[in-house]
Amino acid sequence: MKPTALITGASSGIGYHLAKWFAKAGYDLIIVARSKDKLLSLQTELHDSNVTVIPHDLSLPNSAYKLYEKIRDEGKTVEVLINNAGFGLSGKFEETSFETQQKLLHLNMVSLSNLTRLFIDDIIHSPFKTVPNGILNISSMAAFLPGPHMAAYHASKAYVQWYSEALAEELDPSGVTVTALCPGPTQTEFFKRAGNDKIMSSFRDAPEDVAREGFLGFIKGKRVVFPSMNIQAAVIFMKLLPSKTLAKIAKNMYTR
Numbered sequence: 001m002k003p004t005a006l007i008t009g010a011s012s013g014i015g016y017h018l019a020k021w022f023a024k025a026g027y028d029l030i031i032v033a034r035s036k037d038k039l040l041s042l043q044t045e046l047h048d049s050n051v052t053v054i055p056h057d058l059s060l061p062n063s064a065y066k067l068y069e070k071i072r073d074e075g076k077t078v079e080v081l082i083n084n085a086g087f088g089l090s091g092k093f094e095e096t097s098f099e100t101q102q103k104l105l106h107l108n109m110v111s112l113s114n115l116t117r118l119f120i121d122d123i124i125h126s127p128f129k130t131v132p133n134g135i136l137n138i139s140s141m142a143a144f145l146p147g148p149h150m151a152a153y154h155a156s157k158a159y160v161q162w163y164s165e166a167l168a169e170e171l172d173p174s175g176v177t178v179t180a181l182c183p184g185p186t187q188t189e190f191f192k193r194a195g196n197d198k199i200m201s202s203f204r205d206a207p208e209d210v211a212r213e214g215f216l217g218f219i220k221g222k223r224v225v226f227p228s229m230n231i232q233a234a235v236i237f238m239k240l241l242p243s244k245t246l247a248k249i250a251k252n253m254y255t256r
């Protein structure tokens, strides 16, 4: 028997590459997203690993619990939870969709928290002692500054950051690793889905590099992982500035 890693948002971008890393490290996988075809194609690609595909929308009320029930119905436990699924919403606030904001908040914060609560007993009581058990949450550089024209997204990632860091401290005596991966701009579907593909288009990291750093950071038991020195330096610098200045910088970046 092998430990199982549940990866949300594995159909593209950072989650797709995280799935490859965890498969390579010998974990069984449960991969989740809405796009069934893309998940099945990843399952075929990872044919040497035991991969369970669960197409599921995590932006809907009670969706985390329904996923938990599906996994229990399969008779599986989860030793590593990778809360990666998430999206952004950019644009003039009063023109953004009420429904889309609601889904963003649900996916980025509520489902992430509910999955964490639902699987924490599996994680704490993992019988696999030779590999790390724990939670890898995909936060963002956006967690460290207010984001005018992307307010809900930045605020949701600030939630993910503090939630992760608090749990890392609280669960440390149980031997559970909680890692917050904080990518900067990364070349995925993210910006197109958020409604503005021009944002920082010449400064984006490759998703395979971001996933590699996240995976390695988790395996090493790190609490906060920046995928590059540049992103880490930018966050250190941001912490020195007043939040009003940061908001102006972000507004300029998003409305350019």
Ligand SMILES: NC(=O)c1ccc[n+]([C@@H]2O[C@H](COP(=O)([O-])OP(=O)(O)OC[C@H]3O[C@@H](n4cnc5c(N)ncnc54)[C@H](OP(=O)(O)O)[C@@H]3O)[C@@H](O)[C@H]2O)c1
Residues within 6 Å of the ligand: 008, 009, 010, 011, 012, 013, 014, 015, 032, 033, 034, 035, 036, 038, 056, 057, 058, 059, 084, 085, 086, 087, 088, 107, 138, 139, 140, 141, 142, 182, 183, 184, 185, 186, 187, 188, 189, 190, 191, 193, 207
């Ligand atoms: N790209 C960046 O610049 C960047 C920077 C910092 C942090 N991040 C974070 O990194 C994470 C991964 O994003 P990415 O950049 O890899 O973007 P991506 O390519 O758009 O991937 C997002 C993943 O989430 C899944 N997803 C979206 N809505 C979902 C829903 N309602 N239910 C279940 N799954 C859903 C998508 O699959 P389906 O569409 O098939 O459901 C996809 O697999 C996100 O949390 C994002 O906030 C990204």
